[in-house]
Amino acid sequence: MFCKSxxxxxxxxxxxxxxxxxxxxxxxxxxAGDADRPxxxxxxxxxxxxxxxxxxxxxxxxxxVYEMSKGSKYFENEERKExxxxxxxxxxxxxxxxxxxTDLSQYQKVADKRILELEITRxxxxxxxxxxxxxxxxxxxxxxxxxxxxxPMAVGSMSMLSTANYEARKYGVRAAMPxxxxxxxxxxxxxxxxxxxKYNYYSDLTRKVFHRYDPNFLAASLDEAYLDITEVCxxxxxxxxxxxxxxxTSIYEETGLTxxxxxxxxxxxxxxxxxxxxxxGQFILPNDRRxxxxxxxxxxxxxxxxxxxxxxxxxVTEHILKDALGINTCEEMLQKGGHLCALFSQSSADFxxxxxxxxGSTDTPQVRFRKSISNERTFAATTDERLxxxxxxxxxxxxxxxxxxxxxxxxxLTLKLKTASFEVRTRAVTLQKYICSxxxxxxxxxxxxxxxxxxxxxxxxxxxxxxxxxxxxAVFGPTQISITRFITSGDATRKSTGDCCSLNTDSNNHGFMxxxxxxxxxxxxxxxxxxHHQVSNQRLDNNFSNMDDSxxxxxNVAEKSEKLENLLRNVSAxxxxxxxxxxxxxxxxxALIPRVSSTACASSRNLEGNPNNNVDDESQVEVRSPDxxxxxxxxxxxxxxxxxxxxxxxxxxxxxxxxxFHIAEKxxxxxxxxxxxxxxxxxxxxDKNLLSSPRKxxxxxxxxxxxxxxxxxxxxxVKTNQKF
DNA sequence: GGGCTTTAAGTCG
DNA sequence: TTCCACGACTTAAAGCCC
Numbered sequence: 001m002f003c004k005s006x007x008x009x010x011x012x013x014x015x016x017x018x019x020x021x022x023x024x025x026x027x028x029x030x031x032a033g034d035a036d037r038p039x040x041x042x043x044x045x046x047x048x049x050x051x052x053x054x055x056x057x058x059x060x061x062x063x064x065v066y067e068m069s070k071g072s073k074y075f076e077n078e079e080r081k082e083x084x085x086x087x088x089x090x091x092x093x094x095x096x097x098x099x100x101x102t103d104l105s106q107y108q109k110v111a112d113k114r115i116l117e118l119e120i121t122r123x124x125x126x127x128x129x130x131x132x133x134x135x136x137x138x139x140x141x142x143x144x145x146x147x148x149x150x151x152p153m154a155v156g157s158m159s160m161l162s163t164a165n166y167e168a169r170k171y172g173v174r175a176a177m178p179x180x181x182x183x184x185x186x187x188x189x190x191x192x193x194x195x196x197x198k199y200n201y202y203s204d205l206t207r208k209v210f211h212r213y214d215p216n217f218l219a220a221s222l223d224e225a226y227l228d229i230t231e232v233c234x235x236x237x238x239x240x241x242x243x244x245x246x247x248x249t250s251i252y253e254e255t256g257l258t259x260x261x262x263x264x265x266x267x268x269x270x271x272x273x274x275x276x277x278x279x280x281g282q283f284i285l286p287n288d289r290r291x292x293x294x295x296x297x298x299x300x301x302x303x304x305x306x307x308x309x310x311x312x313x314x315x316v317t318e319h320i321l322k323d324a325l326g327i328n329t330c331e332e333m334l335q336k337g338g339h340l341c342a343l344f345s346q347s348s349a350d351f352x353x354x355x356x357x358x359x360g361s362t363d364t365p366q367v368r369f370r371k372s373i374s375n376e377r378t379f380a381a382t383t384d385e386r387l388x389x390x391x392x393x394x395x396x397x398x399x400x401x402x403x404x405x406x407x408x409x410x411x412x413l414t415l416k417l418k419t420a421s422f423e424v425r426t427r428a429v430t431l432q433k434y435i436c437s438x439x440x441x442x443x444x445x446x447x448x449x450x451x452x453x454x455x456x457x458x459x460x461x462x463x464x465x466x467x468x469x470x471x472x473x474a475v476f477g478p479t480q481i482s483i484t485r486f487i488t489s490g491d492a493t494r495k496s497t498g499d500c501c502s503l504n505t506d507s508n509n510h511g512f513m514x515x516x517x518x519x520x521x522x523x524x525x526x527x528x529x530x531x532h533h534q535v536s537n538q539r540l541d542n543n544f545s546n547m548d549d550s551x552x553x554x555x556n557v558a559e560k561s562e563k564l565e566n567l568l569r570n571v572s573a574x575x576x577x578x579x580x581x582x583x584x585x586x587x588x589x590x591a592l593i594p595r596v597s598s599t600a601c602a603s604s605r606n607l608e609g610n611p612n613n614n615v616d617d618e619s620q621v622e623v624r625s626p627d628x629x630x631x632x633x634x635x636x637x638x639x640x641x642x643x644x645x646x647x648x649x650x651x652x653x654x655x656x657x658x659x660x661f662h663i664a665e666k667x668x669x670x671x672x673x674x675x676x677x678x679x680x681x682x683x684x685x686x687d688k689n690l691l692s693s694p695r696k697x698x699x700x701x702x703x704x705x706x707x708x709x710x711x712x713x714x715x716x717x718v719k720t721n722q723k724f
Numbered sequence: 725g726g727g728c729t730t731t732a733a734g735t736c737g
Numbered sequence: 738t739t740c741c742a743c744g745a746c747t748t749a750a751a752g753c754c755c
Contacts, residue, residue: 074741160742175737178741221737314735347748374744412729428730461743
């Protein structure tokens with residue numbers, strides 16, 4: 001593979017060509033050295049180490065995996081993918097070599113500034129615990145069949161393993177490995193088929209325990225959860241270490257299963273910590289900045305598997321960081337901040353810097369609505385069109401049934417195909433109407449599939465997205481649906497963070513490359529490292545969990561008003577906090593204000609905006625306030641009298657845009673005489689979608705911009721809901 | 725140039 | 738002897754049209 005030890009990037013301009021050339025030489029040398037052991041350069045997910053695989057003969061595992069894979073279509077595809085990554089790395093190296101000393105010095109300043117700004121957001125007030133059940137599926141199977149105890153076993157099939165117990169891991173067998181390779185590694189391996197009924201049952205038992213420590217815990221999967229144990233530590237007068245021990249004991253007593261725990265100031269660190277003393281162990285990282293920084297910087301990424309532990313950094317990203325930038329430790333993420341800012345988009349660079357600082361989420365996100373629903377099936381590769389269409393019909397039927405169960409309808413249908421050579425293709429169509437019936441799905445999916453024929457396929461998948469926001473839309477209109485979504489979902493959480501900051505995009509683009517200039521972008525990042533980890537956010541006993549849509553419909557205006565008032569009060573409190581924080585940490589606070597936190601983003605607008613926007617005072621009574629032009633009135637200073645849209649006073653620009661919209665609408669009405677005043681912007685869009693032709697509906701220049709900006713109420717809620 | 729859609733790709737468990 | 742999953746999420750780029 002690539003030489004990993006060379007420092008590619010020096011601040012001297014002459015070093016670029018030297019490094020590049022040296023790299024080539026070293027690479028060739030290493031490649032030549034690999035000739036006898038070609039398996040060394042064949043990396044897959046399952047050749048990496050995992051908990052319980054410390055003593056494994058890695059060379060043997062790699063050789064067997066290589067020998068069993070070599071020559072297969074899968075192997076060829078892996079080689080193609082590997083070549084693409086190499087190309088990306090080469091591009092990045094070349095761009096790196098073009099950076100002058102002046103460039104680098106500039107970018108380093110940008111990075112240093114961002115590091116300071118991110119540092120201000122550090123929150124050490126919460127204690128998070130991450131629980132990870134040890135080899136969960138395998139442990140459950142052993143519980144129900146004690147004969148398996150002490151023997152190497154894995155859950156899954158000959159084609160793929162879901163997990164392996166610790167006895168099997170000693171042989172290099174692990175999750176996501178094909179069963180036939182695992183058998184070769186460990187001939188006595190016992191294979192047990194998956195039984196999700198059992199795993200769900202035991203998962204429920206563990207969740208009952210989690211619930212006692214944090215009723216709002218976040219279930220990341222069947223066998224992982226995040227708990228905010230700040231309150232329970234206080235209530236019981238116990239340390240986090242004692243709580244972790246106590247929880248693990250309870251889990252064991254009530255399920256017979258062991259688990260590992262990590263405790264830290266945020267979820268990202270807690271997750272890293274839970275892996276340190278696996279299995280059946282725990283690791284506590286004190287809520288102390290120095291301890292965190294020492295912990296992060298003393299961990300070599302590779303050795304501690306830290307990179308792969310961090311959500312959002314997978315095989316490709318790890319490869320790029322190491323081989324293109326020579327970043328091997330979290331500490332180096334900070335040291336090479338200038339390079340990161342120069343070569344990655346702002347959101348990606350922010351993410352890497354946050355990881356280097358050991359920052360992560362400390363708030364409890366809301367429940368999220370799913371964004372898509374899909375199914376896919378793998379089968380023996382075939383070109384038989386009759387068979388392929390039969391598979392498609394089966395999938396359409398299954399998908400339709402799944403959608404029916406959840407009461408979903410959607411208008412974007414995506415067909416996924418994997419060819420016999422493992423090439424993955426996706427083809428999508430966005431429809432005018434929302435569909436859920438198998439006949440509708442099949443009809444549109446067939447059309448997409450026909451365009452791909454003839455083809456030899458080994459997998460077909462169907463996905464529906466862009467869901468209808470259910471019947472509540474019709475009853476409440478867009479603003480209320482936002483409240484509904486706020487209560488029942490955290491969908492807006494992520495969006496709001498981005499949107500919040502995007503409000504200040506111009507002023508915040510501290511010299512980062514435009515995203516359009518980036519040809520190698522890291523996917524899945526925003527400024528908050530924790531959001532990269534896909535938490536399913538299954539909050540049990542959430543404060544609002546009993547408020548389904550029907551409840552929301554019956555919930556009265558007073559109740560919502562009260563919520564809003566409370567939240568508005570929080571804004572004022574946050575403003576005060578932020579003013580204090582900024583005042584005490586920085587002299588040039590202007591640049592920092594929008595970056596402090598999501599809350600700060602919201603609040604900073606209050607600080608920067610109209611000083612008369614004292615939302616706390618104005619939210620107490622119903623006030624109809626005229627805007628600058630005196631034509632639009634805001635009930636309680638947040639609700640538009642024309643369409644009912646809720647735009648808090650602090651959202652000055654959004655309000656102005658909203659007003660502009662109504663003015664434009666009025667003008668249009670006068671001109672055309674056909675405008676319906678009762679429709680809100682979003683309703684109007686939906687209305688148009690139904691009526692327009694396939695092409696026309698795409699181009700709704702007049703409304704979308706307003707529509708996008710016009711969801712402030714849920715953004716507002718989320719912003720104010722976050723802790724500073 | 726901006727908004728929307730499609731497509732590709734990465735990541736997680 | 739068997740021959741590398743599935744279902745969710747995300748960001749980004751490119752193409753299209755106004």
